[in-house]
Amino acid sequence: MKALLIGCGKMGGALLGRWVKSPEWSFTVVDPMAQDLPDDVRLFRDREELGSELFDLVIVAVKPQLIDAVLPGYEQYLGATGCVGSIAAGCSVARLQSALGDVSVIRIMPNLPASIGQGVSGLFAGPKCTPAQRSGVESLMQQAGTTVWVDEEDALDRVTAVAGSGPGYVFEIARTYIEAAEALGFTTAQARALVLDTMAGAVEMARRSDESVETLRNSVTSKNGTTQAGLDALNGDGTLTELMRRTTRAAYDRAVELR
Ligand SMILES: NC(=O)C1=CN([C@@H]2O[C@H](COP(=O)(O)OP(=O)(O)OC[C@H]3O[C@@H](n4cnc5c(N)ncnc54)[C@H](OP(=O)(O)O)[C@@H]3O)[C@@H](O)[C@H]2O)C=CC1
Ligand SMILES: O=C(O)[C@@H]1CCC=N1
Structure with missing residues (x-):
C-alpha cells in the first residue's frame, strides 16, 4: 500500500x-x-x-x-x-x-x-x-x-477543540505551574521535575483508576489542609471551570471559521 x-x-x-x-x-x-x-x-x-x-x-x-x-x-x-x-x-x-x-x-x-x-x-x-x-x-x-x-462532522471540530489543541493547553498550564514553582524558590530544573512528574503521575493514576477525577482530587485534599487552601485559590469561585469552557469554545469557534 x-x-x-x-x-x-x-x-x-x-x-x-x-x-x-x-x-x-x-x-x-x-x-x-x-x-x-x-x-x-x-x-x-x-x-x-x-x-x-x-x-x-x-x-x-x-x-x-x-x-x-x-x-x-x-x-x-x-x-x-x-x-x-x-x-x-x-x-x-x-x-x-x-x-x-x-x-x-x-x-x-x-x-x-x-x-x-x-x-x-x-x-x-x-x-x-x-x-x-x-x-x-x-x-x-x-x-x-x-x-x-x-x-457527524461537527464532532470532529469539537475533537479538535478538546484533543487536537489540547496539548497546547496542557503545555501552557505546565509552563505557568513551573513558573509558580520557581517563584517559590526552586531552580528551573527542580521546578520542571517537580511539576512534570506531578502532572504525569496524577494523570497516569487517573487513567488507571475507576474513580472519577473528582474523587481522586478529594483523596488528595485533607480538611483544612494545604490542598484545600490551594484549590480554593485555583477554582474556589469557579473561574477555572469557566476558563476551560471559554478555552475549548474559542478553539471550536475557530475550527468552524476554518471550514
Ligand atoms: N501541530 C499540531 O499539533 C496539529 C496540527 N494539525 C493540522 O496539521 C496541519 C499541519 O500543521 P503543522 O504540522 O502544525 O504545520 P507545519 O507548518 O509545521 O507543517 C506544514 C508543512 O507543510 C509544508 N508546506 C507548505 N506548502 C506546501 C506545499 N505547497 N506542498 C507541500 N507542503 C507544503 C510546510 O512547509 P514550510 O514550513 O516550508 O511552509 C510545512 O512543512 C494543519 O492543517 C493543522 O491544522 C492537526 C492536529 C494537530
Ligand atoms: O492550532 C491549530 O490550528 C492546530 C490544529 C490542532 C492543533 N494545532
Whole structure:
C-alpha cells in the first residue's frame, strides 16, 4: 500500500515517524522544505516530480489556509480505490472535495503526543468511504495512539477543540505551574521535575483508576489542609471551570471559521 503525505511539518512529521513502523505501507512526501525524514521515505520538493504514480492514500497535512491553493491537481495521484485523509483543522469534507473533486475523504484530528505513540485521534469518514478505507486509516492512526470515530462532522471540530489543541493547553498550564514553582524558590530544573512528574503521575493514576477525577482530587485534599487552601485559590469561585469552557469554545469557534 502506498501513501502520499502532502506537507511534513510538525504534525505530519510526527505521524510519519510512527507510520513508518507499518511494514505494509510505503511513504512518499511532498514538502518544499522538510528535512530529516525517516529512512525509506521518498521526498519530493514539488508535486510535478511525482510523475504518473498512483497512491492508495493521500494525506493532507498542510495548513488549512493553504488547502485551496495547494490541493487542486492532487486528485490525479489517487488510485481507483484510493482515499484522501486530511488532518487540516476545521477544513470540511465539502471544501476538500471542492479542491479535489468527488473523492473519498476521511478527516483525522490527531494531536502532537502521536510523536511518542501516545496521541489520541478523532476520525470522521465522509459519505463515499468504504469499510476498507476506514480500516486502513484507522490502523495507521493506531500506530500513533488511540482512535475515536465520530459519526457527524461537527464532532470532529469539537475533537479538535478538546484533543487536537489540547496539548497546547496542557503545555501552557505546565509552563505557568513551573513558573509558580520557581517563584517559590526552586531552580528551573527542580521546578520542571517537580511539576512534570506531578502532572504525569496524577494523570497516569487517573487513567488507571475507576474513580472519577473528582474523587481522586478529594483523596488528595485533607480538611483544612494545604490542598484545600490551594484549590480554593485555583477554582474556589469557579473561574477555572469557566476558563476551560471559554478555552475549548474559542478553539471550536475557530475550527468552524476554518471550514
Ligand atoms: N501541530 C499540531 O499539533 C496539529 C496540527 N494539525 C493540522 O496539521 C496541519 C499541519 O500543521 P503543522 O504540522 O502544525 O504545520 P507545519 O507548518 O509545521 O507543517 C506544514 C508543512 O507543510 C509544508 N508546506 C507548505 N506548502 C506546501 C506545499 N505547497 N506542498 C507541500 N507542503 C507544503 C510546510 O512547509 P514550510 O514550513 O516550508 O511552509 C510545512 O512543512 C494543519 O492543517 C493543522 O491544522 C492537526 C492536529 C494537530
Ligand atoms: O492550532 C491549530 O490550528 C492546530 C490544529 C490542532 C492543533 N494545532
